[in-house]
Amino acid sequence: MISVLGRGLVMxxxxxxxxGSVMGFVAGARYSKRAWQxxxxxxxxxxxxxxxANALMLYALLTHDFEVAYVAQVGSTTVPWYITVISxxxxxxxxxxxWGGTLGVYVLAMVITLRxxxxxxxxxxxxxxxxAIAVFFALLVSSIANPFAWVDxxxxxxxxxxxGVPSTGPGPNPLLQNHWLMAVHPPTLYLGYVGMAxxxxxxxxxxxxxRLDSGWMGPVRxxxxxxxAFLSVGIVLGGWWSYAVLGxxxxxxxxxxxxxxxxxxxxxxxxxxxxxxxxxxxxxxDWTLSLGMATFLLTMxxxxxxxxxxxxxxxxxxxxxxxxxxLAFIGATFCYSVVLLATRxxxxxREDKNLGALTMVLGRDGKLSTxxxxxxxxxxxxxxxxxxxxxxxxxxxxLLGTTYPLLLxxxxxxxxxxxxxxxxxxxxxxxxxxxxxxxxxxxxxxxxSSPEKAVWKIIPPAVFGSIATVGIYxxxxxxxNFAPILAIWVCGYALWANLSEFFGPVRARMGAHSENPVxxxxxxxxxxxxxxxxxxxxxxxxxxxxxxTLSRTYRAEQDFNIPLEGSxxxxxxxxxxxxxxxxxxxxxxxxxxxxxxxRDGVDxxxxxxxxxxxxxxxxxxxxxxxxxxxxPFSDLYxxxxxxxxxxxxxxxxxIERPFMLWAWVSAPLIxxxxxxxxxxxxxxxxxxxxxxxxxxxxxxxx
Amino acid sequence: xxxxxxxATLAIAAPQLPSAASCPVEQQLIPAVCPGPPPxxxxxxxxxxxxxxxxxxxxxQGSNITDSPSTTARAMFERTRQLIAGGYDEEQIxxxxxxxxxxxxxxxxxxxxxxxxxxxxxxxxxxxxxxLALKSMIGWRKEPGAAPVVQPPPEITEGLDDYERQLLAxxxxx
Numbered sequence: 001m002i003s004v005l006g007r008g009l010v011m012x013x014x015x016x017x018x019x020g021s022v023m024g025f026v027a028g029a030r031y032s033k034r035a036w037q038x039x040x041x042x043x044x045x046x047x048x049x050x051x052x053a054n055a056l057m058l059y060a061l062l063t064h065d066f067e068v069a070y071v072a073q074v075g076s077t078t079v080p081w082y083i084t085v086i087s088x089x090x091x092x093x094x095x096x097x098x099w100g101g102t103l104g105v106y107v108l109a110m111v112i113t114l115r116x117x118x119x120x121x122x123x124x125x126x127x128x129x130x131x132a133i134a135v136f137f138a139l140l141v142s143s144i145a146n147p148f149a150w151v152d153x154x155x156x157x158x159x160x161x162x163x164g165v166p167s168t169g170p171g172p173n174p175l176l177q178n179h180w181l182m183a184v185h186p187p188t189l190y191l192g193y194v195g196m197a198x199x200x201x202x203x204x205x206x207x208x209x210x211r212l213d214s215g216w217m218g219p220v221r222x223x224x225x226x227x228x229a230f231l232s233v234g235i236v237l238g239g240w241w242s243y244a245v246l247g248x249x250x251x252x253x254x255x256x257x258x259x260x261x262x263x264x265x266x267x268x269x270x271x272x273x274x275x276x277x278x279x280x281x282x283x284x285x286d287w288t289l290s291l292g293m294a295t296f297l298l299t300m301x302x303x304x305x306x307x308x309x310x311x312x313x314x315x316x317x318x319x320x321x322x323x324x325x326x327l328a329f330i331g332a333t334f335c336y337s338v339v340l341l342a343t344r345x346x347x348x349x350r351e352d353k354n355l356g357a358l359t360m361v362l363g364r365d366g367k368l369s370t371x372x373x374x375x376x377x378x379x380x381x382x383x384x385x386x387x388x389x390x391x392x393x394x395x396x397x398x399l400l401g402t403t404y405p406l407l408l409x410x411x412x413x414x415x416x417x418x419x420x421x422x423x424x425x426x427x428x429x430x431x432x433x434x435x436x437x438x439x440x441x442x443x444x445x446x447x448x449s450s451p452e453k454a455v456w457k458i459i460p461p462a463v464f465g466s467i468a469t470v471g472i473y474x475x476x477x478x479x480x481n482f483a484p485i486l487a488i489w490v491c492g493y494a495l496w497a498n499l500s501e502f503f504g505p506v507r508a509r510m511g512a513h514s515e516n517p518v519x520x521x522x523x524x525x526x527x528x529x530x531x532x533x534x535x536x537x538x539x540x541x542x543x544x545x546x547x548x549t550l551s552r553t554y555r556a557e558q559d560f561n562i563p564l565e566g567s568x569x570x571x572x573x574x575x576x577x578x579x580x581x582x583x584x585x586x587x588x589x590x591x592x593x594x595x596x597x598x599r600d601g602v603d604x605x606x607x608x609x610x611x612x613x614x615x616x617x618x619x620x621x622x623x624x625x626x627x628x629x630x631x632p633f634s635d636l637y638x639x640x641x642x643x644x645x646x647x648x649x650x651x652x653x654x655i656e657r658p659f660m661l662w663a664w665v666s667a668p669l670i671x672x673x674x675x676x677x678x679x680x681x682x683x684x685x686x687x688x689x690x691x692x693x694x695x696x697x698x699x700x701x702x
Numbered sequence: 703x704x705x706x707x708x709x710a711t712l713a714i715a716a717p718q719l720p721s722a723a724s725c726p727v728e729q730q731l732i733p734a735v736c737p738g739p740p741p742x743x744x745x746x747x748x749x750x751x752x753x754x755x756x757x758x759x760x761x762x763q764g765s766n767i768t769d770s771p772s773t774t775a776r777a778m779f780e781r782t783r784q785l786i787a788g789g790y791d792e793e794q795i796x797x798x799x800x801x802x803x804x805x806x807x808x809x810x811x812x813x814x815x816x817x818x819x820x821x822x823x824x825x826x827x828x829x830x831x832x833x834l835a836l837k838s839m840i841g842w843r844k845e846p847g848a849a850p851v852v853q854p855p856p857e858i859t860e861g862l863d864d865y866e867r868q869l870l871a872x873x874x875x876x
Binding site for chain 2 (some may be wrong): 247248249250253255295392393396397400404408414415417419422440499557558624
């Protein structure tokens, strides 16, 4: 019954998407009101039917309806209900359905965003492109990755008996059941990945419509910020999960699937900055549009890498024949984007009614930068150009390192690996340069500044950076390498530069409007939401770089073999092995090792790293689960290596990582910053042309 | 001591062995390769962990032998520790493992032949970007300020420098 209903909903979604996409094209090309209404209706229809299909699958999972193929694959009557809920994305078919559902949410959001009259010309094109993407996913869900297929209970029982699956059902992947972060990390990442379809569609819409008013960049930028915020949080949560579950005491290993999420983040970040240059100065238009399109393509590549099993990594539990289909879709989208940019971007050169005076400097030749407009190196425009170059090279390096082994294997049948040492060699200098630029761009005015003024903008943050570096390393001991020293210096530098860019305007306001500090601060935040949001995101990134640098430089780890009731000393901790305990739950058994920890005579409690055995799981090996406790100053991490059968000894790894906690704190800062920057400003009756303010700093002749 | 002498005589007595190794056989933890002076005992663990992070665990395929909990990785890690304690240097140990498992286990790929592209590629991309930037900079001096300059009323801007004036203009927008 549910199979039929689910199939029906998926088919309806496919029908709505196809019909709506075609109607969107008609409405865009012919300005037909009737066609637009049909497009709009179909978009709603797609959104509700695919969300309905997701809800139905949840219902099937919760009622353990094993006649539904996907439930038969991941369901189990013994796991707690919340694990049943999250098993919606534990396997390939479910995750593609969930992908579609998330796209449904974004389609509905677009329908709401685009109802304003000033977007009339773009709206049909946007839904046309977005629903075309929806067609692909609805096709997948209805064919290769159909989660609603009907399973005969009798033959299922036979199959389960043969494979040794208990009659309560196989249950989802053990790694998914092992930690609460698996309930949060995948949906957040999906909201980031799938959401990139929105800015992509909005950009395509302006190319298809052949015009780009400055007003249109508002929704483009905003709808890049929303998924970018989720992607940022998703990446941090992924690192946290890896740290808390995998037992090696690290958050990031340059695994292909981690890289897959990092590449669109890099490209999206580059877009958000170059979009500012475009909005402010009318520069870098085609470059900005390309970055926005590339971001979506990279998320598709990421979905492909995660879901096709093309890399044998920890994430690719789902081997399937879905890979080629995906690759074809990515290829087609790539060609479409290139053709669109190449053939239609010149149409955007026509006069922009809002930009007024700036039309004359719009990129007529479609080149990377329009001549004569970036007027010197000491301006924010140029700083962002450098930032863009760094991010692009970073994206390219990660892409190259990730795909190179695949290409080599395909072309020469030679198997090699590209791993952490390679990526670190590039990521460390690029990361340091990026954080440095984070303290240069905001400190310089748009256009051009004189060398003397620029120097005075740079000196105080540089002094602060030096003081912070000397302070921290005098306290913690100087490292052997230069990189951590430089990393902390740029963190201090960028922190001060951003703080003074925030408090400078507050002081100026207090002087000019005679407001008290609180009033002035609030006004600066409210009036300059984008500026403030950007600063917050910068603080988040600085915090993450700071935490990762120190937690890595001062990481201490040691393996021990401890007899029962034996004690060892690790760093400043005294650790006693108090024995093992067996813990039995409905869906898993655990062997829990217990360690009593004291430091300078202070009791720090009992640490309980464990081995979890999940019943009915497809993985017969236990999952070694570490125990981590964080304080603002350092993390203590216990990871079991081996518990011999007799339980008389234990082999265990202890890790200490200072300041690790702050790496996770970066996520809410970045998220909040992005949302504040994305929050739409109150509507002004007479929009001030963005060009109004910028050129003042250029007033004086150089 | 006897064993050492025996080893020494064996090494002298067997010059026809294919090895060019000039050390006692029982020092040769890798056949026909001679170790150097061993590192101080307290540094062995740290050196092993550092080297282990450059070697991929061949069965788990995602992680290195220092961090992976799998049996194979543990065994390789122990072997690495032995070799380091025995005085072998990084190059010898890496070569030993590559002989055994193939190039695949190198997380830091060899920078030779076809692989050079991996190391040159990002540099090329950066150079290209720089060239484009320079190309666009050539036009800078030619064009006078194209954009109009909007001045706020003088009574407000008195006594402020350019930067503060700009901030003021940005902040006092309605």
